Amino acid sequence: MTARLRVAIAGGSIGGLTAGVLLHELGLDVHVYERSSAALQARGAGIVVLPMTERYFTERGGDDDRVSLELSWWKYVDARGTELSADLDRFRFSSWNTVYRALLEAFPPDRYHLDHEMTTFEQSGSTVTIGFAGGTAVEADLLVCADGVSSTARRILLPATDPAYVGYVAWRGTAAEVGLSPDALEDLADSMLYQVLSPGHILVYAIPGEEGATEPGRRLQNFVWYRNYPTGGPFEDLMTDRYGERRDSSVPPGLVQIEHVAEMRSAAAGLAPSIREVVLASMQPFVQVIFDLSSPQLVFGRVCIMGDAAFSARPHVAAGTAKAAADAWALRDALQDQGDGLDAALENWQRSQLALGRSVVERSRNMGQRSQFQNTMFAGDPDWKFGLFEAGN
Numbered sequence: 445m446t447a448r449l450r451v452a453i454a455g456g457s458i459g460g461l462t463a464g465v466l467l468h469e470l471g472l473d474v475h476v477y478e479r480s481s482a483a484l485q486a487r488g489a490g491i492v493v494l495p496m497t498e499r500y501f502t503e504r505g506g507d508d509d510r511v512s513l514e515l516s517w518w519k520y521v522d523a524r525g526t527e528l529s530a531d532l533d534r535f536r537f538s539s540w541n542t543v544y545r546a547l548l549e550a551f552p553p554d555r556y557h558l559d560h561e562m563t564t565f566e567q568s569g570s571t572v573t574i575g576f577a578g579g580t581a582v583e584a585d586l587l588v589c590a591d592g593v594s595s596t597a598r599r600i601l602l603p604a605t606d607p608a609y610v611g612y613v614a615w616r617g618t619a620a621e622v623g624l625s626p627d628a629l630e631d632l633a634d635s636m637l638y639q640v641l642s643p644g645h646i647l648v649y650a651i652p653g654e655e656g657a658t659e660p661g662r663r664l665q666n667f668v669w670y671r672n673y674p675t676g677g678p679f680e681d682l683m684t685d686r687y688g689e690r691r692d693s694s695v696p697p698g699l700v701q702i703e704h705v706a707e708m709r710s711a712a713a714g715l716a717p718s719i720r721e722v723v724l725a726s727m728q729p730f731v732q733v734i735f736d737l738s739s740p741q742l743v744f745g746r747v748c749i750m751g752d753a754a755f756s757a758r759p760h761v762a763a764g765t766a767k768a769a770a771d772a773w774a775l776r777d778a779l780q781d782q783g784d785g786l787d788a789a790l791e792n793w794q795r796s797q798l799a800l801g802r803s804v805v806e807r808s809r810n811m812g813q814r815s816q817f818q819n820t821m822f823a824g825d826p827d828w829k830f831g832l833f834e835a836g837n
């Protein structure tokens with residue numbers, strides 16, 4: 445085994461950090477290089493936690509409640525709030541911040557380097573030289589690029605592979621439970637609520653509160669509302685923030701133009717009362733662009749791309765963080781068992797993760813088309829389930 449293989453990871457979010465903790469545990473010489481100059485901050489929204497997202501914590505004997513909370517019911521309601529269907533279907537939910545902080549705690553701080561934006565890399569034999577903004581450079585035997593949907597590495601390696609806007613965005617936001625009415629709190633206590641719209645849909649679920657609190661009353665309620673914005677004028681205007689800057693993949697909390705926030709809030713009149721309450725109580729709603737992105741190749745000699753840098757699936761299957769974590773676990777397995785050498789191990793990793801990425805993108809694309817353009821999503825739809833490998837799993 446290459447016990448001291450030098451691994452540089454570009455991107456220190458959930459994908460890069462999961463790879464970091466696993467490869468460090470394996471005894472490899474791992475460093476994570478993150479572009480941001482300060483500790484990362486959540487975009488203020490929730491994530492669905494599939495088993496793969498928190499596999500590191502569950503396998504290390506941790507308490508699930510440390511990183512997520514569980515809701516028992518998956519319910520659909522109509523515009524009056526009448527329940528249309530209720531499935532006893534347990535899923536776990538968290539906030540990006542909670543998972544990120546827990547992973548960061550598991551990784552040696554002297555190996556996590558903020559303010560390191562990878563700008564270049566060059567391969568010579570089996571060595572990769574990685575250059576950073578500011579002119580510094582490091583050498584590694586393997587460069588793992590977990591640098592997100594706007595990946596620098598992918599732009600260099602696969603210049604023709606770009607994320608494609610799919611014609612709709614997710615409006616997202618959170619509201620503290622402490623400010624919600626008793627009726628809304630009761631509806632949302634142990635249930636995720638969906639409302640099918642025409643077109644689109646909205647869902648609301650609880651996530652841990654600011655300090656990670658998971659008890660009802662101290663949590664946040666998180667909404668995700670899929671709304672169509674045709675390419676061109678309406679979309680361009682939405683993506684231009686209130687200071688005139690054109691944003692790429694999201695317009696962050698507090699920066700969406702006031703007119704767009706007002707329009708979204710007035711459209712909330714058509715939502716079920718408890719869902720509407722959460723939307724209207726959300727102080728800083730923000731916009732996340734929905735893309736389809738499929739990379740045809742993940743390994744380029746001693747450089748590989750993973751997580752959102754490689755594939756970005758529409759969020760309907762809720763597998764973004766789980767897919768990034770799955771890439772990291774599979775890389776751990778590949779590097780642990782290098783019977784036929786590193787190149788063969790990376791080749792095997794690429795084969796399995798390309799197949800997984802393609803299937804997630806395809807499944808979520810079909811769901812999105814049904815909801816936003818074909819209007820064939822329906823309350824209680826058994827095929828509408830979160831899952832990394834298949835619906836429900």
Ligand SMILES: Cc1cc2nc3c(=O)[nH]c(=O)nc-3n(C[C@H](O)[C@H](O)[C@H](O)COP(=O)(O)OP(=O)(O)OC[C@H]3O[C@@H](n4cnc5c(N)ncnc54)[C@H](O)[C@@H]3O)c2cc1C
Pocket residue numbers: 454455456457458459460477478479480484485486487488489490491539540541560561562563590591592593595596750751752753764765766768
């Ligand atoms: C701050 C932050 C908050 C998020 N909040 C949410 C959320 O609330 N809900 C949700 O569903 N998803 C959220 N996501 C997205 C979610 O993390 C990803 O969809 C998923 O986990 C896959 O993660 P990833 O690590 O592959 O990519 P990402 O999470 O996008 O991380 C990519 C990382 O690479 C860094 N980076 C980019 N370019 C470079 C470079 N050239 N050199 C070095 N570093 C670079 C970025 O700063 C970022 O930290 C968030 C991501 C970030 C970065």
